Amino acid sequence: MDIAKEVLNGNKRAVSRMITLIENKDPVAKEIINELYPHTGSGKIVGITGPPGVGKSTLVDQMIKEWRKRDKKIAVVAIDPTSPFHGGAILGDRIRMQDNFLDENVFIRSMGTRGAYGGLSKSTGEAVNVFDAAGYDIILIETVGAGQVEVDIAKLAHTTTVVVVPGLGDAIQTMKAGMFEIPDIIVVNKADLTGADDAVMELELMLAWAPKIEWKMSVLKTIALENDGIEELLDEVERHWKYLEETGMLYKREETRYEEELVDLVTENIKESVLKEIKSNGKLDMIVKKIVSRKITPYTAADEILAGLKPNK
Protein backbone atom coordinates (compact mmCIF):
# COMPACT_ATOMS: atom_id res chain seq x y z
CA MET A 1 0.00 0.00 0.00
CA ASP A 2 1.34 3.44 -0.94
CA ILE A 3 0.44 5.00 2.39
CA ALA A 4 0.94 8.65 1.42
CA LYS A 5 -1.24 8.30 -1.66
CA GLU A 6 -3.93 6.40 0.23
CA VAL A 7 -3.97 8.92 3.08
CA LEU A 8 -4.55 11.68 0.53
CA ASN A 9 -7.42 9.60 -0.88
CA GLY A 10 -8.90 9.46 2.61
CA ASN A 11 -8.35 5.70 3.00
CA LYS A 12 -9.04 4.98 6.69
CA ARG A 13 -6.74 2.01 6.97
CA ALA A 14 -3.89 4.10 5.61
CA VAL A 15 -4.63 6.96 8.02
CA SER A 16 -4.80 4.53 10.92
CA ARG A 17 -1.59 2.74 9.92
CA MET A 18 0.23 6.03 9.39
CA ILE A 19 -0.54 7.26 12.89
CA THR A 20 0.84 4.02 14.30
CA LEU A 21 4.04 4.45 12.28
CA ILE A 22 4.40 7.98 13.66
CA GLU A 23 3.77 6.88 17.24
CA ASN A 24 6.30 4.09 16.92
CA LYS A 25 8.87 6.45 15.38
CA ASP A 26 9.17 4.18 12.38
CA PRO A 27 11.80 5.56 9.96
CA VAL A 28 9.30 5.23 7.10
CA ALA A 29 7.00 7.75 8.79
CA LYS A 30 9.32 10.66 8.17
CA GLU A 31 9.28 10.19 4.39
CA ILE A 32 5.50 9.91 4.33
CA ILE A 33 5.12 13.04 6.46
CA ASN A 34 7.29 14.87 3.95
CA GLU A 35 4.95 13.77 1.17
CA LEU A 36 1.82 14.75 3.09
CA TYR A 37 2.98 18.10 4.41
CA PRO A 38 2.26 20.17 1.25
CA HIS A 39 -1.35 18.95 1.45
CA THR A 40 -1.94 20.22 4.98
CA GLY A 41 -3.07 23.60 6.22
CA SER A 42 -6.79 23.61 5.49
CA GLY A 43 -8.08 21.74 8.57
CA LYS A 44 -9.11 23.68 11.64
CA ILE A 45 -7.59 22.49 14.91
CA VAL A 46 -9.70 22.78 18.04
CA GLY A 47 -8.33 21.95 21.47
CA ILE A 48 -10.48 20.85 24.39
CA THR A 49 -8.72 20.87 27.73
CA GLY A 50 -9.51 21.07 31.44
CA PRO A 51 -9.29 19.03 34.63
CA PRO A 52 -10.23 15.32 34.75
CA GLY A 53 -13.92 14.58 35.06
CA VAL A 54 -15.30 17.92 33.84
CA GLY A 55 -16.91 16.21 30.85
CA LYS A 56 -14.44 16.88 28.03
CA SER A 57 -15.14 13.60 26.21
CA THR A 58 -18.90 13.98 26.50
CA LEU A 59 -18.61 17.54 25.24
CA VAL A 60 -16.50 16.34 22.31
CA ASP A 61 -19.12 13.68 21.55
CA GLN A 62 -21.81 16.36 21.30
CA MET A 63 -19.61 18.73 19.33
CA ILE A 64 -18.97 16.01 16.76
CA LYS A 65 -22.72 15.43 16.35
CA GLU A 66 -23.43 19.12 15.97
CA TRP A 67 -20.65 19.67 13.44
CA ARG A 68 -21.88 16.67 11.48
CA LYS A 69 -25.20 18.48 11.16
CA ARG A 70 -23.19 21.34 9.66
CA ASP A 71 -21.79 18.83 7.20
CA LYS A 72 -18.19 18.84 8.44
CA LYS A 73 -15.87 15.86 8.34
CA ILE A 74 -14.44 15.39 11.83
CA ALA A 75 -11.33 13.78 13.25
CA VAL A 76 -10.71 13.43 16.97
CA VAL A 77 -7.42 12.81 18.75
CA ALA A 78 -8.20 11.78 22.32
CA ILE A 79 -5.24 11.65 24.67
CA ASP A 80 -5.02 9.79 27.98
CA PRO A 81 -2.04 9.38 30.30
CA THR A 82 0.60 6.69 29.86
CA SER A 83 1.84 5.25 33.15
CA PRO A 84 5.34 6.47 34.02
CA PHE A 85 5.84 3.18 35.88
CA HIS A 86 5.11 0.44 33.36
CA GLY A 87 4.36 2.34 30.15
CA GLY A 88 0.83 1.02 29.83
CA ALA A 89 -2.34 3.06 29.42
CA ILE A 90 -6.09 2.75 29.54
CA LEU A 91 -7.46 4.86 26.72
CA GLY A 92 -11.00 5.50 27.85
CA ASP A 93 -12.16 8.70 26.14
CA ARG A 94 -13.58 6.91 23.17
CA ILE A 95 -16.23 5.09 25.20
CA ARG A 96 -17.97 8.46 25.75
CA MET A 97 -18.08 9.13 22.04
CA GLN A 98 -19.96 6.04 20.97
CA ASP A 99 -22.82 7.89 19.32
CA ASN A 100 -20.38 8.60 16.51
CA PHE A 101 -18.73 5.18 16.07
CA LEU A 102 -20.62 4.28 12.92
CA ASP A 103 -20.50 7.65 11.17
CA GLU A 104 -18.29 7.28 8.10
CA ASN A 105 -17.27 10.94 8.33
CA VAL A 106 -15.96 10.70 11.88
CA PHE A 107 -12.57 9.24 12.76
CA ILE A 108 -11.59 8.90 16.41
CA ARG A 109 -8.07 7.97 17.46
CA SER A 110 -6.92 7.44 21.04
CA MET A 111 -3.35 8.11 22.06
CA GLY A 112 -1.29 7.61 25.21
CA THR A 113 1.01 10.45 26.27
CA ARG A 114 4.04 8.11 26.08
CA GLY A 115 6.29 10.23 28.25
CA ALA A 116 5.17 13.72 27.23
CA TYR A 117 4.08 16.03 30.05
CA GLY A 118 2.37 18.97 28.36
CA GLY A 119 -1.07 17.37 28.08
CA LEU A 120 -0.46 16.01 24.57
CA SER A 121 1.62 13.15 23.20
CA LYS A 122 4.72 13.84 21.12
CA SER A 123 2.97 12.54 18.02
CA THR A 124 -0.18 14.65 18.35
CA GLY A 125 0.93 17.38 15.95
CA GLU A 126 1.89 14.87 13.29
CA ALA A 127 -1.35 12.92 13.72
CA VAL A 128 -3.24 16.18 13.23
CA ASN A 129 -1.40 16.72 9.96
CA VAL A 130 -2.30 13.23 8.76
CA PHE A 131 -6.00 13.95 9.35
CA ASP A 132 -5.62 17.35 7.71
CA ALA A 133 -4.03 15.81 4.61
CA ALA A 134 -6.75 13.11 4.54
CA GLY A 135 -9.40 15.79 4.14
CA TYR A 136 -10.88 16.22 7.62
CA ASP A 137 -12.33 19.72 8.01
CA ILE A 138 -12.03 19.88 11.76
CA ILE A 139 -9.56 18.10 14.01
CA LEU A 140 -10.62 18.07 17.65
CA ILE A 141 -7.93 17.34 20.22
CA GLU A 142 -8.94 16.26 23.68
CA THR A 143 -5.98 16.64 26.03
CA VAL A 144 -5.33 14.52 29.09
CA GLY A 145 -7.18 15.68 32.16
CA ALA A 146 -5.09 18.78 32.79
CA GLY A 147 -4.03 20.48 35.99
CA GLN A 148 -2.43 23.88 35.90
CA VAL A 149 0.58 23.55 33.62
CA GLU A 150 -0.39 21.18 30.83
CA VAL A 151 -0.80 23.92 28.28
CA ASP A 152 0.90 22.63 25.11
CA ILE A 153 -2.46 22.49 23.37
CA ALA A 154 -2.50 26.28 23.06
CA LYS A 155 0.55 26.15 20.80
CA LEU A 156 -0.96 23.54 18.52
CA ALA A 157 -4.65 24.47 18.24
CA HIS A 158 -6.21 27.33 16.33
CA THR A 159 -8.87 27.56 19.01
CA THR A 160 -8.37 26.39 22.58
CA THR A 161 -11.38 25.72 24.77
CA VAL A 162 -10.89 25.30 28.50
CA VAL A 163 -13.66 23.34 30.20
CA VAL A 164 -14.42 23.67 33.90
CA VAL A 165 -17.32 22.79 36.16
CA PRO A 166 -18.93 24.73 39.02
CA GLY A 167 -17.21 24.57 42.37
CA LEU A 168 -13.60 24.13 41.30
CA GLY A 169 -12.33 27.11 43.22
CA ASP A 170 -12.58 30.79 43.81
CA ALA A 171 -11.26 33.81 41.91
CA ILE A 172 -7.70 33.22 43.14
CA GLN A 173 -7.56 29.95 41.17
CA THR A 174 -8.44 31.80 37.99
CA MET A 175 -5.66 34.34 38.58
CA LYS A 176 -2.91 31.74 38.69
CA ALA A 177 -0.57 31.23 35.77
CA GLY A 178 -1.20 28.35 33.37
CA MET A 179 -4.60 27.00 32.50
CA PHE A 180 -6.47 30.30 32.41
CA GLU A 181 -3.87 32.02 30.27
CA ILE A 182 -4.53 29.82 27.28
CA PRO A 183 -8.24 29.75 26.39
CA ASP A 184 -9.93 31.43 23.48
CA ILE A 185 -13.22 30.18 24.87
CA ILE A 186 -14.14 29.08 28.39
CA VAL A 187 -16.91 26.56 28.97
CA VAL A 188 -18.60 25.93 32.31
CA ASN A 189 -19.96 22.42 31.79
CA LYS A 190 -22.48 20.64 34.05
CA ALA A 191 -24.13 24.04 34.28
CA ASP A 192 -27.17 22.47 35.93
CA LEU A 193 -25.12 22.05 39.13
CA THR A 194 -25.39 24.67 41.82
CA GLY A 195 -22.77 27.36 41.63
CA ALA A 196 -22.71 27.55 37.83
CA ASP A 197 -23.62 31.21 37.75
CA ASP A 198 -21.00 32.01 40.42
CA ALA A 199 -18.38 30.20 38.35
CA VAL A 200 -19.34 32.18 35.26
CA MET A 201 -19.25 35.43 37.21
CA GLU A 202 -15.79 34.75 38.64
CA LEU A 203 -14.42 33.80 35.25
CA GLU A 204 -15.91 36.91 33.66
CA LEU A 205 -14.35 38.98 36.39
CA MET A 206 -10.99 37.42 35.56
CA LEU A 207 -11.51 38.32 31.90
CA ALA A 208 -12.20 41.92 32.87
CA TRP A 209 -8.74 42.07 34.47
CA ALA A 210 -6.99 40.29 31.63
CA PRO A 211 -4.84 42.25 29.19
CA LYS A 212 -7.05 43.59 26.43
CA ILE A 213 -6.76 41.94 23.06
CA GLU A 214 -9.06 42.29 20.09
CA TRP A 215 -10.68 38.90 20.62
CA LYS A 216 -13.44 39.24 23.16
CA MET A 217 -13.48 35.96 25.02
CA SER A 218 -16.73 34.47 26.25
CA VAL A 219 -17.67 32.23 29.12
CA LEU A 220 -20.33 29.79 27.91
CA LYS A 221 -22.53 27.42 29.87
CA THR A 222 -23.15 23.87 28.64
CA ILE A 223 -24.78 20.69 29.88
CA ALA A 224 -23.02 18.25 27.60
CA LEU A 225 -25.07 15.21 28.62
CA GLU A 226 -28.26 16.98 27.56
CA ASN A 227 -26.78 18.59 24.45
CA ASP A 228 -27.47 21.97 25.99
CA GLY A 229 -25.39 24.93 24.83
CA ILE A 230 -23.46 22.99 22.18
CA GLU A 231 -24.77 24.96 19.19
CA GLU A 232 -23.73 28.19 20.88
CA LEU A 233 -20.30 26.73 21.60
CA LEU A 234 -19.80 25.79 17.94
CA ASP A 235 -20.97 29.24 16.83
CA GLU A 236 -18.38 30.74 19.15
CA VAL A 237 -15.58 28.49 17.84
CA GLU A 238 -16.50 29.42 14.27
CA ARG A 239 -16.63 33.10 15.22
CA HIS A 240 -13.10 32.70 16.59
CA TRP A 241 -11.88 31.23 13.29
CA LYS A 242 -13.37 34.20 11.48
CA TYR A 243 -11.54 36.52 13.85
CA LEU A 244 -8.26 34.65 13.27
CA GLU A 245 -8.67 34.87 9.52
CA GLU A 246 -9.70 38.51 9.40
CA THR A 247 -6.89 39.71 11.66
CA GLY A 248 -4.10 37.57 10.22
CA MET A 249 -3.81 35.80 13.55
CA LEU A 250 -4.33 32.45 11.88
CA TYR A 251 -0.97 32.83 10.20
CA LYS A 252 0.59 33.94 13.48
CA ARG A 253 -0.72 30.85 15.28
CA GLU A 254 0.73 28.59 12.62
CA GLU A 255 4.06 30.34 13.03
CA THR A 256 3.96 29.74 16.77
CA ARG A 257 3.07 26.09 16.23
CA TYR A 258 5.80 25.36 13.75
CA GLU A 259 8.47 27.34 15.56
CA GLU A 260 7.76 25.17 18.57
CA GLU A 261 7.75 21.95 16.56
CA LEU A 262 10.94 22.86 14.73
CA VAL A 263 12.82 23.69 17.91
CA ASP A 264 11.57 20.41 19.43
CA LEU A 265 12.73 18.42 16.41
CA VAL A 266 16.17 20.01 16.39
CA THR A 267 16.58 19.63 20.15
CA GLU A 268 15.52 16.01 20.02
CA ASN A 269 17.94 15.24 17.18
CA ILE A 270 20.83 16.96 18.93
CA LYS A 271 20.02 15.17 22.16
CA GLU A 272 19.97 11.81 20.44
CA SER A 273 23.26 12.32 18.62
CA VAL A 274 25.01 13.71 21.71
CA LEU A 275 23.81 10.78 23.81
CA LYS A 276 24.94 8.34 21.15
CA GLU A 277 28.35 9.97 21.07
CA ILE A 278 28.99 10.11 24.83
CA LYS A 279 27.43 6.76 25.62
CA SER A 280 29.72 5.00 23.17
CA ASN A 281 32.85 3.40 24.65
CA GLY A 282 31.87 4.24 28.25
CA LYS A 283 32.67 7.94 27.97
CA LEU A 284 29.59 9.02 29.91
CA ASP A 285 30.35 6.59 32.72
CA MET A 286 33.90 7.87 33.00
CA ILE A 287 32.83 11.51 33.19
CA VAL A 288 30.14 10.75 35.78
CA LYS A 289 32.72 8.99 37.97
CA LYS A 290 34.95 12.07 37.78
CA ILE A 291 32.03 14.28 38.81
CA VAL A 292 31.08 12.08 41.74
CA SER A 293 34.68 11.95 43.00
CA ARG A 294 34.78 15.76 42.78
CA LYS A 295 37.59 15.86 40.23
CA ILE A 296 35.47 17.92 37.88
CA THR A 297 32.23 19.92 38.22
CA PRO A 298 29.09 19.06 36.26
CA TYR A 299 29.31 22.38 34.45
CA THR A 300 32.90 21.89 33.31
CA ALA A 301 32.06 18.36 32.22
CA ALA A 302 29.13 19.62 30.15
CA ASP A 303 31.25 22.32 28.53
CA GLU A 304 33.94 19.78 27.69
CA ILE A 305 31.44 17.39 26.14
CA LEU A 306 29.91 20.14 24.02
CA ALA A 307 33.32 21.46 22.94
CA GLY A 308 34.37 17.98 21.91
CA LEU A 309 31.39 17.40 19.59
CA LYS A 310 32.02 17.33 15.92
CA PRO A 311 30.06 20.15 14.31
CA ASN A 312 28.65 17.92 11.60
CA LYS A 313 28.58 14.36 10.56
Add this chain to the structure above:
Amino acid sequence: MGKIRVLMAKPGYDSHFRGAVVVATTLRNAGMEVIYLGGQQPSEVANTALQEDVDVIGISTLSSTYMEYLTELTSLLKNKGIAEKLLVVGGVVIPDDVPKLKEMGVDGYFPPGSDLVSIVDYIRNGVK
Protein backbone atom coordinates in the same frame (compact mmCIF):
# COMPACT_ATOMS: atom_id res chain seq x y z
CA MET B 1 9.36 -1.16 18.57
CA GLY B 2 5.90 0.13 19.32
CA LYS B 3 3.50 -0.66 22.09
CA ILE B 4 0.95 -3.43 21.81
CA ARG B 5 -2.50 -1.87 21.36
CA VAL B 6 -5.53 -3.79 22.56
CA LEU B 7 -9.22 -3.13 22.09
CA MET B 8 -11.28 -4.54 24.96
CA ALA B 9 -15.03 -4.87 24.56
CA LYS B 10 -17.99 -7.02 25.48
CA PRO B 11 -21.28 -7.67 23.69
CA GLY B 12 -23.49 -4.60 23.98
CA TYR B 13 -26.28 -6.30 25.89
CA ASP B 14 -23.93 -8.08 28.32
CA SER B 15 -23.81 -6.24 31.64
CA HIS B 16 -20.94 -8.25 33.16
CA PHE B 17 -17.97 -5.92 33.12
CA ARG B 18 -15.67 -7.19 35.85
CA GLY B 19 -13.77 -9.70 33.74
CA ALA B 20 -13.15 -7.15 30.99
CA VAL B 21 -11.95 -4.58 33.51
CA VAL B 22 -9.61 -7.00 35.31
CA VAL B 23 -8.03 -8.13 32.05
CA ALA B 24 -7.79 -4.54 30.73
CA THR B 25 -5.98 -3.45 33.89
CA THR B 26 -3.66 -6.46 33.75
CA LEU B 27 -2.70 -5.66 30.15
CA ARG B 28 -2.16 -2.02 31.07
CA ASN B 29 0.18 -3.07 33.87
CA ALA B 30 2.03 -5.20 31.33
CA GLY B 31 2.80 -2.01 29.38
CA MET B 32 0.10 -2.24 26.73
CA GLU B 33 -2.26 0.49 25.53
CA VAL B 34 -5.81 -0.67 26.13
CA ILE B 35 -8.74 1.03 24.44
CA TYR B 36 -11.60 0.18 26.75
CA LEU B 37 -14.91 0.20 24.91
CA GLY B 38 -17.39 -1.44 27.27
CA GLY B 39 -20.47 -2.99 25.67
CA GLN B 40 -20.65 -2.55 21.91
CA GLN B 41 -22.16 -4.08 18.82
CA PRO B 42 -19.88 -5.96 16.39
CA SER B 43 -20.00 -3.11 13.85
CA GLU B 44 -18.79 -0.66 16.48
CA VAL B 45 -15.97 -2.98 17.55
CA ALA B 46 -14.86 -3.47 13.94
CA ASN B 47 -14.90 0.26 13.17
CA THR B 48 -12.92 1.02 16.31
CA ALA B 49 -10.38 -1.71 15.53
CA LEU B 50 -9.81 -0.10 12.15
CA GLN B 51 -9.47 3.46 13.41
CA GLU B 52 -7.34 2.60 16.42
CA ASP B 53 -5.07 0.21 14.48
CA VAL B 54 -5.06 -2.22 17.38
CA ASP B 55 -3.03 -5.43 17.34
CA VAL B 56 -5.46 -7.34 19.52
CA ILE B 57 -9.23 -7.47 19.94
CA GLY B 58 -10.41 -8.88 23.27
CA ILE B 59 -14.05 -9.85 23.69
CA SER B 60 -15.33 -10.71 27.14
CA THR B 61 -18.61 -12.58 27.07
CA LEU B 62 -20.95 -14.11 29.61
CA SER B 63 -23.78 -14.06 27.14
CA SER B 64 -25.37 -17.05 25.43
CA THR B 65 -25.35 -15.33 22.06
CA TYR B 66 -21.58 -15.28 21.61
CA MET B 67 -21.82 -17.41 18.46
CA GLU B 68 -23.98 -14.90 16.60
CA TYR B 69 -21.92 -12.01 17.95
CA LEU B 70 -18.56 -13.46 16.97
CA THR B 71 -19.83 -14.68 13.59
CA GLU B 72 -20.84 -11.13 12.74
CA LEU B 73 -17.64 -9.64 14.17
CA THR B 74 -15.28 -11.98 12.29
CA SER B 75 -17.08 -11.42 9.01
CA LEU B 76 -16.95 -7.63 9.49
CA LEU B 77 -13.21 -7.81 10.22
CA LYS B 78 -12.72 -9.77 7.01
CA ASN B 79 -14.77 -7.24 5.01
CA LYS B 80 -12.67 -4.39 6.35
CA GLY B 81 -9.45 -6.21 5.51
CA ILE B 82 -8.31 -6.39 9.12
CA ALA B 83 -8.87 -10.08 9.87
CA GLU B 84 -5.17 -10.47 10.70
CA LYS B 85 -5.66 -8.93 14.14
CA LEU B 86 -5.35 -11.27 17.09
CA LEU B 87 -8.90 -12.05 18.26
CA VAL B 88 -9.09 -13.30 21.84
CA VAL B 89 -12.26 -14.35 23.64
CA GLY B 90 -12.70 -14.71 27.38
CA GLY B 91 -15.66 -15.87 29.43
CA VAL B 92 -18.17 -18.66 29.24
CA VAL B 93 -18.23 -20.72 26.06
CA ILE B 94 -19.70 -24.21 25.67
CA PRO B 95 -16.67 -26.55 25.21
CA ASP B 96 -18.10 -27.99 21.97
CA ASP B 97 -18.21 -24.49 20.51
CA VAL B 98 -14.51 -23.75 21.04
CA PRO B 99 -13.33 -25.52 17.84
CA LYS B 100 -16.10 -23.74 15.91
CA LEU B 101 -14.87 -20.39 17.21
CA LYS B 102 -11.31 -21.21 16.14
CA GLU B 103 -12.57 -22.11 12.69
CA MET B 104 -14.43 -18.83 12.50
CA GLY B 105 -11.24 -16.85 13.16
CA VAL B 106 -11.02 -16.59 16.94
CA ASP B 107 -7.34 -17.05 17.79
CA GLY B 108 -7.43 -17.63 21.53
CA TYR B 109 -10.00 -18.57 24.16
CA PHE B 110 -9.58 -18.14 27.92
CA PRO B 111 -12.23 -19.74 30.18
CA PRO B 112 -13.15 -18.35 33.61
CA GLY B 113 -10.34 -18.88 36.11
CA SER B 114 -7.57 -18.48 33.51
CA ASP B 115 -4.23 -17.31 34.82
CA LEU B 116 -3.81 -13.62 34.02
CA VAL B 117 -0.12 -14.07 33.28
CA SER B 118 -0.98 -16.66 30.67
CA ILE B 119 -3.20 -14.11 28.91
CA VAL B 120 -0.36 -11.55 28.84
CA ASP B 121 2.07 -14.17 27.53
CA TYR B 122 -0.37 -15.35 24.90
CA ILE B 123 -0.82 -11.82 23.57
CA ARG B 124 2.90 -11.02 23.62
CA ASN B 125 3.67 -14.19 21.67
CA GLY B 126 0.74 -13.76 19.32
CA VAL B 127 1.58 -10.21 18.26
CA LYS B 128 4.61 -10.52 16.08
